[in-house]
Structures are given as C-alpha cells and as structure tokens.
Amino acid sequence: MSILKRKKIIAAFLFLLLGLSFFFDIVLGSVRIPLSEALNILTGSSSGNSVWNTIIIEFRIPKAITAILAGSALSVSGLLMQTFFRNPLADPFVLGISSGASFGVALVVLTAGSIGINLFFLSGLLNKIGITIAAGIGAAVILLLITFVSKKVSSNITLLIFGLMLGYIIGALESILKYFSSPENLQGYVIWGMGNFGNVIWNDLFLLIPIILTGLIIAFILSKPLNLLLLGENYAISMGVNIKAIRLLIVIAVGILGGVITAFCGPIAFIGIAVPHITRKTLGEFDHKILIPAVCLVGSILALFCDIISQLIWHEQTIPINVVTSLVGAPVVIWIIIQQRKVKHSFAME
Amino acid sequence: MIESTKILYTKDLAVGYKRKKADDFILLDNLNLSVESGELICLLGQNGFGKSTLLRTLTGVQKPLKGDFFINGKSINSYEKSQLAKVLSIVLTENLNIGEVSVHSVVSMGRYPHNNWLGILSEKDHKVINNVLEITGLTGYKEKIFTELSDGFKQKVMIARALAQDTSIILLDEPTAFLDIPTRIEILNMLRSLIKQFNKSIIFSSHDLDLALQTADIIWLITKDQKIEVDSPEDLVLNGHFEKAFNKKEIKFHPQRGIFKMDRVADKKIHVKGSKIDVIWTERALERIGIATDGNENVKDSIQIEKNKGKLIWHLTFSSESVLFYSISDLIKYLKNK
Secondary structure, X not given: OOHHHHHHHHHHHHHHHHHHHHHHHHHOOOOOOOHHHHHHHHOOOOOOOHHHHHHHHHHHHHHHHHHHHHXXXXXXXXXHHHHHOOOOOOOOOOOOHHHHHHHHHHHHHHOXXXXXXXXXXXXXXXXXXXXXXXXXXXXXXXXXXXXXXXXHOOOHHHHHHHHHHHHHXXXXXXXXXXXXXXXXXXXXXXXXXXXXXXXXXXXXXXXXXXXXXXXXXXXXXXXXXXXXXXXXXXXXXXXXXXXXXXXXXXXXXXXXXXXXXXXXXOOOOOXXXXXXXXXXXXXXXXXXXXXXXXXXXXXXXXXXXXXXXXXXXXXXOOOOHHHHHHHHHHHHHHHHHHOHHHHHHHOOOO | OOHHHOOEEEEEEEEEEOOOOOOOEEEEEEEOOEEOOOOEEEEEOOOOOOHHHHHHHHOOOOOOOEEEEEEOOEEHHHOOHHHHHHHEEXXXXXXXXXXXXXXXXXXXXXXXXXXXXXXXXXXXXXXXXXXXXXXXXXXXXXXXXXXXXXXXXXXXXXXXXXXXXXXXXXXEOOOOOOOOHHHHHHHHHHHHHHXXXXXXXXXXXXXXXXXXXXXXXXXXXXXXXXXXEEEOHHHHHHOOHHHHHXXXXXXXXXXXXXXXXXXXXXXXXXXXXXOHHHHHHHHHHHHHOOEEEOOOOOOOOXXXXXXXXXXXXXXXXXXXXXXXXXXXXXXXXXXXXX
C-alpha cells in the first residue's frame, strides 16, 4: 500500500471518528434522551418534549462545537510551540501560556465586584469580550517572555522549568487575588478553572468561531516557514524566512488560540501537548500544511471524546473536563518522556 | 579586473562583535577578498581568530562592523532575505535532529525560496531535486529518514539541499567536522566535483589542514595579525605563511609532507635501512616514541629491514645487542623499555 493511500485511509477514518464522536457527544449526557428523539431533533423535526429540544439545540450542540474549536485551537497552538521551540514537551499549558490567560481572566473576574460592576461570571457578551481580551493579552505576554528567555537559555529543559516556575508565580499572584475577592466571584472563578465546554452558548459562538478560525488560518499560512524552522533558525533564515515576523505571527496565533479558548472553557490540560505527538506518530508526517489540518481533526476527536467521558461517569452529574483531559493526556506525556531517546531524534534536545 | 565580474567581493570589511559598553571587538579588519565563479575556497585559521564570525557575516546573519560586501555586484544591505536565499546557501555544522523527515523532503526544502507560499513543488522543482539527488548519490536513499542516517550522509543531504537551493555561492561551516577520514575525503571530493559541474563558488571553513591543502583552489588563511592571506595552498606553504599562522610550541609544520607534527626532542638516534615504504613507516613509529632517525650510516645503532619469504624482518642493532623482530609493534615495545 502506497504511503499516500495509507494517509488517505487514515484521513477518512479520522473524519468518520469525528462524525461519530460529535454525534455521541450530542446524544449522550446527564439527561437521558432516547436515540430516536435525539435524531428527530437533530434532523429538524421537532420532538414532543420541548425540554429535550432545548437541551440538544441550546446546550449540547454549542458544547460539541466548542469542544471541536477547543480541541483544534489547543492542538494547533501546541504544534506551533513544539516546532518553534524545537521542544517535544512544549504546549500552552506546560509553558505557562494558559496560566497567563488564567491570570488575565482572574484579574477581570475576581476584581469585578470591587470596581463596581456587578457581573456574574460568564453572563453577558460584553463581559466575555472583556475576559477574552484579558486572556489573550495574558497569554501573549507570557509567550513573549518565554520567547525572550528561550533566546538566553540553550537547554530546552531549562526553558520548561522556567515555564513551570512562571506558572507557579502566576498561581501565587492568583491566590492573592482570590484571597481578596468576593465569595461569588471566587466561586465563578473556581468553577471556570475546572474547565468546561458547556459554558458557551450560541451567541458566544458567533464571537468564538471567527476568532479561532483567524488563529487557525494564521497558523496554516505559517506552514512553509514552520517546515523550515524544523531545520533550525539559521537554516530557516538562510532560506529566506523573516524570523522576526514569523516569531511575532506565532506569538499572535498562540495568544489567540490558547488565550481565547482558556477564556471561554477554562485552562484545559494536555490536549495541546498530546495531540501533535499522536498525529505525527500516526501519519508519519512533518509537513505543517498537512499536520495543521490533521491535528485539528485529532484534537477535535480527543476533545469530544473527553467530553463524552466527563458526561457519562456519573449519571446525573458531569466531572470537570480538565480531570478527563489530564487522565487521558498525562499518560501520553509520560510515554513521550519514556521514549525520550527516540524523542531526542525528533528534536534537538540537549 | 572589473569588480562586477566577481561573484562576491568585500570592501574594507571588518568583522567581529558589537559590545554595549566598549568599542567594537574587531576580529578581522580591512578585508578585501573576492570570489570568482568556479572557485573552491577554504577558510583556514586557528580557533578564535574569526573563522565562524567571517562566515556568519558573509551569510548576512551578522552585520559587518565596517565596510561592505557585494554579491553579484549588489551590496548585502540592499538584499531582501528572500532574494539573498536565491544567491547564497549555507551548510552548518549543527547536528540536526528533525523527526520523521525523509531525505527527499529535506532536499526539497531547498526549493522553498523558489516556490509558492505553501511550498508546493512544481515540475521544475521536482526535476531539480531529482537531479541533485542523482549527483550527490542519494537517489537510493531518498525515502530514508534523515535522522537515522550517519553523520556523513546527513552532511551530504544538507549539501544536496543547498544545491537544490540553486545559488551561485555555497558557504559551508566546517563541513568535515565530526566525520571520519574517508568520509571527509568523500565530502571534499564531492565539493570539488560540484565546482566542476555547476561552476559554483564554494567557501568552506576547516580544521583539516592536509585535506584543505589537497582540495582547495584558494586558501584564505587567517594570520596571527588579524589579516587574511589569500593564495594557492602551495604558495602559502612555500612562502612560509602557513608555518607562521599555525606554529605552536610543540607543534611544527612539516613543509615536505604538508602536515603538522609533534615537535619532540629526540634523545636517541638510529639509522634505518630497507625498501623505501618500509623505512618510512618504521621511521614514523620511531618518531612517535622519541627516537630520531639519521641518514648517516655510521650511526652506531641501526635497523635493517629485510624481506624473507614475503615476510618482513626487522634486524635491530642497539647498544651492541642484536635482535630480530617480525612486526613494528614488537620492535617499538622492545625499544620503549630500553
């Protein structure tokens, strides 16, 4: 079987999987809705039960779309960071980008009452725009800091440790904010921190979809220079890559993708780091113009899958998405570390 | 000569480092070098004398401290990065580990300066890539994973990639570092034949004096007074610049052989007789353990090398003892203990 044919089969399989997981994410949930009824609602012929109708149309479909957006966005920003830092363990969560975004959110949410605006967390589009911008800026600032430090330190491990420490510092600052915030704000923030795709309603999607698409398109446009960056910055420059412009665009793309998803869904662990590895491994592909759409597919499937699990474990209740992504993603990271010797081949790891 | 016929020339170029709180640190000053098409130039010099800095400056990565240089008659300052990528390509020493990328893919990256924003290969690109793979002897390896290749092959692939970039100049930073001797020779021969086939100009830096002497048309020799002597390797040997540039306390350049040798003080002298090749290798072994050889047959101690039924015998007369040996190693072992 030719390589191309194999890749086509894998692609077809992934699309099928995406369709299936999207479907099951909508059909399954804490409120049991019979399959036939669910199908009726999905095909447009309204069901007799208006509560079921509302649950599926107003809650589960936006949630599934959000899972797809989040899976794609986090995976692509993980891929960008892994290529850019030439580090297999880089992703928005590990290097503190999510923490930066969280801190942006914390600043807006936790200080909300004190500056006289009585906002209940995650209600009202205007608040969401504010939170989104704060998260985006928080993510971009941390990313710039990491980029700056990456110029100074030669070892990737050092950079990771720096990212982790940065995460702790931000965590500490967050704790201070929490300490002084009102109980309602704090509760909203803690719930947000557990991660949830279900906070997004149709109105939010009109904001979320174009932003994420913009980030993904920027990433896709960068695929050629990203390929060249695999050979290292010096070679990339020698082949005409304007490294400063590319660096800025990568920071913007990761800021948008990582930051905005964090604002809407909370910090979501491990998808960004795990998906690029799974995708590279299954496809045996390095070319970013194929990898970027491919990690979107795999990331969406994984996010939907985690969401399905988070619905099913308890009948009546859901568990936070972050718990599930950690349980699924962390073993992948452990597998990467165990395979370190081989990973060293994938990246120039000192 | 009209300067514009040269592929590259420098005008009062100074290279080195900018410092924040002090004057610029100049490594090499007042350079007026030129490169013509079809020249294989080797940049030689001791470590820390500015080899890499000069190469980095010529690739446009580092700014000149003073002066300017011109490629195809155009100042480096007026080149866009993307234009420069079409006239100048580089091969670096860094050991690349880049995941599951095939040899063909690495070479095809060389076409990126020439193709569209997504890097899709045109018919012409495919032609160039296949041609380059053929010339560099990599056709049979094009599906292999780059990272799994030996260092020598990796170097070949990176050279092939530079060729695919289709530039008039290729700069190579220490292309033979970390390679074993046969591979070094192979790589340098490859550069030689590329010059012939494509009329390219190649500049490479090296530590390998003897190989550089054999391969390069022109040597840019960095001297101890921050200048660069430009000449053919042979001229540099004969006019003594070579010796001056490299001699150190215990290492002396050997003009007859074109190599560097340990300069040891010999405490014993011995005369070696026999067929020429046998004498040469025996003398080398003796030199290593600090015994000088003497052409004078009247020296008291001597070694007579004879051939008996296809086997060599070393007949040593030493401090009025006479011993037979059947290999150089036994001979050396014996003499060491004396």
